[in-house]
Amino acid sequence: MRGRGLDGWGRAGRLMSAVVADDRAVRSRERSRARVRRVLAERSLWVVFQPIVSLDTLTLVGLEALARFPGPAAYGPEQWFADATAAGLGVELEELALSVALASVGELPGTAYLSVNASPAYVASGGVLRALVASTVPPDRVVVEVTEHSSVSDYATLGAGLAGLRERGVRVAVDDAGAGFASFRHIITLAPDTIKIDRALVHSIDADPARRAFAAAVVMFALDRGAAVVAEGVETQAELETVTLLGMDAAQGFLLARPDRDPGRWSESPRLAAATPSP
DSSP: OHHHHHHHHHHHHHHHHHHHHHHHHHHHHHHHHHHHHHHHHHTOOEEEEEEEEETTTOOEEEEEEEEEOSSOTTSOHHHHHHHHHHTTOHHHHHHHHHHHHHHHSOSOSTTOEEEEEEOHHHHHTTHHHHHHHHSSSOGGGEEEEEOOSSOOSOHHHHHHHHHHHHHTTOEEEEEEETSTTOOHHHHHHHOOSEEEEOHHHHTTGGGOHHHHHHHHHHHHHHHHHTOEEEEOOOOSHHHHHHHHHTTOOEEOSTTTOOOBSOGGGOSSOHHHHOOOOOO
């Protein structure tokens, strides 16, 4: 009897712990949802622009728009978008970020393009196309980076959304290649104009044969398909030299230029203009 009683108390304790944990999780989701709703209501996010640089000439070829949010720096953009998606507000937050980016970029310097991020759900909704049609940015100077951190369940719908963008002259990129679900199948299905290799694979690529082998395979695939390859997160001279030797077309990262709120500051080589970003 005594053993069964103790076991009963143990089960009760575990049940109580589970209830407490569930309650904490619910309250955390509610707080996250409230934060996202507040940003949407106040339109309190802003956008910075990071140069994408030709590896042949080290001159500007594009600018990637990156959303920034109020609050602790440790609570980064990826967490904001993840919370928004969990709350059923992911498309709304992406819509706000894109509208702010299009309004903030002004006149693009030289022949540079504007690169913007969009999830498959946002592309499929038609929201990206509507935002571009309503903006003053020429569609043929926009690259839509398809971001994906979970599997795509409906490539047909996503393909239809991308086809509408391509009809307007918009180019398509696969973001974070080599990370998560941005696999070769994903790349083959989307047939992008640009493949962006994830920063996790670029980090220390000069010292890691496996990373170099993967990058070389992507470059060979891109050559066959007529696509460009961009290295993300280049932070050292050795990484820059390695991605150049591998035949990649362009790169971005702190070594070349940090993100800045003023996209007009880069008119020649962003390497020469690199400085601490604006607040």
